[in-house]
Amino acid sequence: MKLSGVGVWSQQLRYGDAAESAEAAAELEELGFRALWVPDIGGPVFDAVGHLLEATRETVVATGILNLWMHTPEETAASFASLSAAHGDRFLMGIGVSHAPLVDASEPGRYRKPLAAMTGFLDGLDGADQPVPRESRVLAALGPKMLKLAAERAGGVHPYLVPPEHTRQAREAVGDGPLVLPEQTVVLCSTRDEARAIGTDWLRGYLSLPNYAGNLLRLGFSAEDVESVSDRLFDALIAWGDEDAIKRRVDEHRAAGADHVCVQVLTADSSAFPREEWRRLATALR
Template structure:
């Protein structure tokens, strides 16, 4: 059994209000963490606020909150609120997000991402420690939290390539990555180093029907890997040639051709699938490669309900 075993909430297809029964039993199943996300569904903080009351044994984290879509002070306020609800059990995960989310959906210029995340990280360190902060880099003058948490939360940084990974190693408490294989974990560790915590969301489809899992996986891969930050990530990881036909077809507007161009081996690398036992074994391969905290994201499919999948993929199922 690994030291940590996380679950992504909210789960796809399950209304947030219906998560209580799932979340309340997580620690009994061996899960240690619940991590939210923020794209075009639930915000990152509300599910964790609920989870803090439903299962007070879980460590809670955001993976991730964009540094662009909230002002620095509001981001500090929301982090402090969660830290107060879950003292010593909240981890703030921040990152740049993507041009699609930041600029196309929120109308905020997606400029200087490295500088923005670095400067916000430095501001958050001071603000969450209770300091009065004036920081020209993020445009803040004289901000001080009312009721800073007694124990400031750890801050982890979304990092896909060497620049951000090195920043995470220098100034954050760990790094969050995404969409990678166990072998890729070794590549990431080679830059991050052995000390910092390394977290990754793993997309898991517990089904013995490999073709169904690959069909679902191809849609997910096409949606993500055509985003520039992920395309660059996989170019660095060495999948540029394997994904070029997909990217070329996608750019030409040929969605069907793009899906067909994704090789089986790429899907099998990036989507955990098979029987629940095989999926648990695969997750442990990530841990053996250097991943500190696997965060299971249950992919619908395979005939299991979300609650059944959570139980089947739990460490206690061994």
């Protein structure tokens, strides 16, 4: 699978009203977005992927990410085979290890040895009756060990909540062949205060998770940056401003080695589909 251009990462497409999700997916395809990315934080993710595949004709539907603790390799491979048989080569499986506080919340101590867990999950996909092809899966890789595993065992990487500098490091780590598909959070607004009002608490929730915080420390941000959600950190992770400002950030990822960038739009109402914002960005990013 060769994925380029710009996509949309959206929790609304996964967890919002099903009818509007299908309608929005069809419109996003018409607007030219190359992929639709959805999270996996509970519920029947393969049903959600199928729903979006049925609503579209050519657009890739990707998991960002499939939480490996919530699924068996056998179930995953069988679902992939079924969806691919029905819809062709349009399901890109992003796989990740999630985060200890989330996984251990329901079963303390379950999250351990994430690299080994990912390796075992990939072994299961390879050994299934209908294996998931390497080129149809990408890993949510932030640190050097997971990036190395992705280069060896997957079609690429899907880093979430990263600045262009991480995209550059990811490209160097995986080489020229694998896909680099970062997520970029954006806020269409006029002022920093408006961006902060929408994005600060959202960002603070992610920074409480050790995998994201640790990655930012590796990238040269300080513990104080992370703790306070400094302007420097906020601006590095959330692109805000008008359409031109968002385009500049997407172009920075591309210049750093990204094959495809998926944009996640934040608005004051996190439950609403940001359809007007998607339309504005489609015109600017095409």
